[in-house]
Amino acid sequence: MSVVIKLLELQELEIEIAALEKAITEARSNLGESQALKKARVDAVKWDNHLRQLTSRQKDLELQSQELDAKLKNVNEKLYSGRVTNPKELTNLQQEADLLGTKAARVDEETIAVMEQTEKASDACKQSQHTLKEEEDSSRIEQKKLKEEIEDMLQKLGLLKQRHAQMSGEIPPQVLQQYERIKMQKGIAVARVSHGSCGGCRINLSTSQLQRVRNEPLERCANCGRILFSE
Ligand SMILES: [Zn+2]
Numbered sequence: 001m002s003v004v005i006k007l008l009e010l011q012e013l014e015i016e017i018a019a020l021e022k023a024i025t026e027a028r029s030n031l032g033e034s035q036a037l038k039k040a041r042v043d044a045v046k047w048d049n050h051l052r053q054l055t056s057r058q059k060d061l062e063l064q065s066q067e068l069d070a071k072l073k074n075v076n077e078k079l080y081s082g083r084v085t086n087p088k089e090l091t092n093l094q095q096e097a098d099l100l101g102t103k104a105a106r107v108d109e110e111t112i113a114v115m116e117q118t119e120k121a122s123d124a125c126k127q128s129q130h131t132l133k134e135e136e137d138s139s140r141i142e143q144k145k146l147k148e149e150i151e152d153m154l155q156k157l158g159l160l161k162q163r164h165a166q167m168s169g170e171i172p173p174q175v176l177q178q179y180e181r182i183k184m185q186k187g188i189a190v191a192r193v194s195h196g197s198c199g200g201c202r203i204n205l206s207t208s209q210l211q212r213v214r215n216e217p218l219e220r221c222a223n224c225g226r227i228l229f230s231e
Helices: 003-029 035-081 087-170 173-186 207-215
Strands: 190-194 227-229
Touching: 003 087, 003 173, 003 190, 003 227, 035 087, 173 227, 207 227
Parallel strands: 190 227
Antiparallel strands: none
8 A cells, every 4th residue: 555545544544533523522522411301490490489379379369368367257146146236336337348348359369360370380380390390301312412423423433533543653754754744734744636627726736746646755836845646
């Protein structure tokens, strides 16, 4: 195998390694909770809190209703017991009974409204829990898959790096040094010759240079300085 072919293979190996490292970084950035899962968790907590508030409000209203009923019963007992005969006092009791009745009606009205809201919130709470569970399940599967993919890529990367070290060892050090220097300057050190021009800078090569590319081991492009390779 000519040294140029070895350099070309080394270069292709390096491109492959760089792409794989990029893919690993990208995959790693996707590890952890997805946006959808985070949102589902926030929603579930929100609905749960809302439902608790409503349930607590409902209990308050029940207590208020019981207290008002007890007071009203008390007032009515006095009112119809026959013990109170003073007309002014009777009128006062009647007014108090009316007031308590009005309050009780208002509490009942709010209780009905809160019960309706509680029912809706309870449905939404169940739905949000369901969504959260689905997101958690799919996230678990996705994360597991992603970790396996990363594991596979790391394994492949290890093999490529091993191969790279092996190939580097097969190339004379001074050639490797030259290759590294061009790579630092140009990014890509070995350029394929295609239709008579340098694949790196696209400049047409002279007939004599094309001849040398075929016959001499390390011919460099007269324009960009890259090592030329021709099939
Ligand atoms: Zn060139």
